Amino acid sequence: MHTVAVLALDQVIPFDLSTPIEVFSRTRLPDGRPGYRIRVCAERPEVAAGAFAVRAPWGLDGLADADTIIVPGTADPATPPAPEVRAALREAAANGTRIASICSGTFPLAATGLLDGLRATTHWAAAGLLAAAYPNVEVDADVLYVDNGQILTSAGAAAGLDLCLHMIRRDYGSAVAADAARLSVMPLEREGGQAQFIVHDHPPAPHGSSLEPLLVWLQENLNSDLSLADIAAHAGTSTRTLIRHFREQTGTTPLQWLHRARIRRAQHLLEATRHSVERVGAQVGFRSPTAFRERFKKTTGVSPAAYRRAFG
Secondary structure, eight states: OOOEEEOOTTTTTTHHHHHHHHHTOOOOTSSBBBSSSEEESSSSSSSETTEEEOOOOOOGGGGTTOSSEEEOOOOOTTTOOHHHHHHHHHEEEEHEEEEEOOGGGGGHHTTTTEEEESSEOOOOOHHHOOOOHHHEEEEEETTTTTESEEEEOOOOOOHHHHHHHHHHHHHHHHHHHHHHHHHHHSSSSSOGGGGGGGOOOOOOTTTHHHTHHHHHHHHHHHTSOHHHHHHHHHHSHHHHHHHHHHHHHHHHHHHHHHHHHHHHHHHHHHHHHOOOHHHHHHTTTTHHHHHHHHEEEEEEHHHHHHHHHHOO
């Protein structure tokens, strides 16, 4: 039987810890036999888990002969795990064990060096921190999970369910995975990626900066057909100078800022109104419904209609 070891690090997030335990322990094969044996391992007999403590039946030695190790997220991802934890994970990887992380569990996994040179994801709110702390990891904040074969990572919260169902399908096929998905009241495949859940705030400009009045004007005129020349003319500067100031003060270009602001407004309208997708696109400055749909999907990972179904 396939053994799944769930590693409870100190300050483990309870939701992340319980997700693989519940999903894998309830997985049944066509003949009714359990598909997995679950063990909870920890670096010491008792670890903190927010509002309560967890007493794990297994120590780090329980990782040695596991077929799969799951690393749930922790409340303090910036603090690397103890050296003995990193050593145990590296040894398991060297022996061919499959290792997967949920949410901020990508951080302790990255601390082992096992993600160096690989694509990985984590909760979108922590993606910037992960990229800064581990520059050798290719961070993709737009997806629900990344499967590198032996090493897998997932985004935040419910994305852990997506990853577990994906591993079940890898192990036992779609029929068993679909049954596990029904028990979890989850679709086997969710449309889109993590990008649809990201709050796309506008790139900030320092308060009182030279760009602040222009950004206010842009926000008030999102429905206008604005070109780079139009924006530069309103700012009373050349397009080259405008682009340079935007790069310096927002980290992006004028048109990229404008597109992002339009999509954020469109998300609000799709959530809060019953206006048609075509009307929403026109309200935020897109003259073509096709151009609006393409830009919206490029930014969020899903179509406007799918976004409304999920959040409207």
